[in-house]
Amino acid sequence: MVKHLKHIYLPVFLILLVIACKKSELTSYTQPDMIYFYKDHYLTNKDSIVYSFAVKSNSLQADTIRIPMRIMGVAAGHDRSVHIQAVADSSTASPEHYTILPTTVKAGEFTTNLSLLVHRKADLKTNELRLLLEIAASEDFLPGVYHSASSPSMGGGSVRFPVRINDYLTKPLNWDTFMTFYFGSYSQVKYKLVIDVTGRTEFPNSGDDRLTPSEMTYFGKACAYYLEEYNKTNGTKLTDETGQEITFPLL
Amino acid sequence: MTKYSINIIICTLAALVLASCYKDKGNYDYRQINEVILKTDRETINVILPDSLKVNLTIEQTQPNPAGFSFEWVLYLSGGTPLQRRVLDTTQNLKARITELPGTYYLMVYARDRNTGVEFQKRLNVSVLTPYSEGWMVVEENNGACDISMISPVDTIFRNIYSTTNSGEKLPAGTFRIPEIKTYNGDQKIYIISPADMIQVTYADFRKLSTFNEFFWEPPVPKPQEYFVNSFDDMMLNDGKIHSRSLNAPAGLNKLNLPPSGNHYIAPYELYTSSTGYVVFDTVSQSFLKLNTSSSSLTPFPTPAGTRLFYLNNIGKKLLYAELNANPKCYAYFKNNNDDSLFAYGFNPSVTNPDLDKTEILNSPGLLSAKLFVGSRFLPHLYYVNGHQIYKLDIPAKTAAPIYTFAAGTEIRAMKMYRNLKTTTDPNNNKLIAVATHENGEGKVYYFPISATGNFTNNTYSKVFTGFNKINEITFKSLR
Structure with a gap:
């Protein structure tokens, strides 16, 4: 047996050597075409969106939210449709609050945006409604990445995306991680003051329209000066919805 | 494994071991290399813009070959991040127009032996300057407007340089301050302050920026x-x-x-x-x-x-x-x-x-109403101006006394310590005071070197520059 083994090992070894030297061809994507909600790590609302009509004009009755999406696979030579649906048992918003607009991936494109039309209804003044969007299978795409967290070097993805809709001031998602350094602790009254003084409702610290520390310092100080003048003029300290005196850290 | 196979393996290993001990006779084909020395007619170069840069290169070699050398002259910004390079020339003798901003650069010449492929190199230091790179900036006022002149380190005076660059536009009347000019992150900032405006100008030619x-x-x-x-x-x-x-x-x-x-x-x-x-x-x-x-x-x-x-x-x-x-x-x-x-x-x-x-x-005549001050960076001394006199206050001695007196009627308009922020080893750094005066309708700038005692060397000035209008301010501009 041992004598025969060496006659087997040697040819096998030589064959392996030859195979090892063979140039490997690039493999192509062989999975079905899929699509997912794309999470840009540096965007504050990458995991969910809170949309508040309270920071919009009073005359605005509907608005469109755009949620970025990316495909898995190669671009096609024709437009392809994406099927988005609401997850009924995880949503409190009813169809009168929203319209999921048709979403297509254009020919030759790898990305698109889901357009969600939200409607301003009276009940949003007192209730925040939740809408869980989900990618469903369509003729062109299967649901893609079920859940992948983003990182500084790589975006993430998911097939579900939560949206919250209301018509009262909502604490911005980056208040505790960014805005607090310039405006202090959150309250609805303070946020309203910040909007009145700065003319802004969003203070992004990432993305193309991010604000610099210098500009945020200016906003923080402008609010502090406004409050100082307000308190002096009114002879009383401005308080928030819980009765706490409003203050700003930058003086 | 059979005894036969084991014998073959042992023999093979033994052959390998013995082969590794085989004496290397070293009978290679040695050749003498071509020893090359690059020589330039200049080692440290100052280019005053607008100008071209010329450097002649000679090659000393032990084995000249008809194939010769290929050349590349490359200019790098010293300390620049990211590294910036510009190929100036590919001939043996460099001749190139310099378009870089003023600053400190180094020039590399690479000479590649076409026969052997071996490359040789030499590094030269290049300072790109403008006539306004370094010197005392002098703010002068005349006919309700101001302009800037400059006294260069070699005592050349460039006049009206602000209006020359800015299409004849002058600075506002009363322009009174050019703060000390610092360089941060490779950028030199020059601010010019007048009673109701402040502008920034470029460090290279004083073009108005903002x-x-x-x-x-x-x-x-x-x-x-x-x-x-x-x-x-x-x-x-x-x-x-x-x-x-x-x-x-x-x-x-x-x-x-x-x-x-x-x-x-x-x-x-x-x-x-x-x-x-x-x-x-x-x-x-x-x-x-x-x-x-x-x-x-x-x-x-x-x-x-x-x-x-x-x-x-x-x-x-x-x-x-x-x-x-x-x-x-x-x-x-x-x-x-x-x-x-x-x-x-x-x-x-x-x-x-x-x-x-x-x-x-206790005893400091004129200090209460003094208008110009300069502190020493080495000694506990303060220089101040009252009337047409410059005083030195010796703090531990608690006394002050005049150390230079201009002619009666002289108005002392500005006084600054010479601080060379680029070349801190400059022997005059923090040891020379420049004073601007107005005498009989003429502006003048004096240099007063300071001795080890804190008094002016030989109790007088070393240089004086004349022919200025009414001087409002003087500020030294160091090299970037």
């Missing part, structure tokens, strides 16, 4: 006084209010911010140490405060334990002048609130107990 409102997120009513630049901390003083910014920030818009809150009126004197940052004197509370340029906020000094010579957070006197002495020691000069006593306080703002010395100045 006007007052562009500096601020929310511009105040313009009444600019000073603009201090230290490391990444910018501090501007407008009508006693501080507007600051920190350049230690991500890329993006970075403007001067709103002033710190509170009822302050800050004295226009610069005290900055790397560990504490700016220390300012509030004339309202008569106390020193620390400035945070990022948050544009002021913080009082804590009260040290025990009995101290004085407390920075409670001086209780009027400030005459303050300046850094031997870093980090600062000197501040006060008069009491009755304007009848003078004091010099020495302190280090970076330590728990900042007070170092407190001197009541």
